[in-house]
Amino acid sequence: DVKVTQSSRYLVKRTGEKVFLECVQDMDHENMFWYRQDPGLGLRLIYFSYDVKMKEKGDIPEGYSVSREKKERFSLILESASTNQTSMYLCASGPRGNQPQHFGDGTRLSIL
């Protein structure tokens, strides 16, 4: 079975901090994705990567950056955390082509 592992289930940080969310997948997938999920808004794509060192902005990239130095690992970075970034963050991976994505269990991030 595909496994997508997110480093933390719950995380509490303070405004202005630099926050790193880590995601690792074990299926050699080319594509990896970061979403945030908020009540009533569904999932919104922040960034995605289709290869090592390659990245593209999703629908809501402002305030975020990403890093993909190795194929299996995709990191989401909040450069200077703000309270409006309190949310559930979901990482996903998928093979090339129009195939389903596999999700991690999410990180519930609170910015105080």
Next chain:
Amino acid sequence: SQQGEEDPQALSIQEGENATMNCSYKTSINNLQWYRQNSGRGLVHLILIRSNEREKHSGRLRVTLDTSKKSSSLLITASRAAGTASYFCATVPNYGGATNKLIFGTGTLLAVQP
């Protein structure tokens, strides 16, 4: 926003009953997928239907797709209490290339009462 919409937003049924939820989307698609999310967990893929298909079955799931109306429905037959979850549709637009970029709907919260 390109985001799809789902209807109803919430649905409560008794165990053994059928549950139907609908999804509308805005762009031309390559395929449409349905996912389930248990409370506090990640999403799990349920079924994928391609743009040239009209109906697909998987176990107790039946999905239909009407590309002329840009809509899809998910039918879960003989629902079980363990089926209590949020259900999301997601589309792969035709312009997405090989990146498998998904556009999600807002979800239907299904409660199955034992």
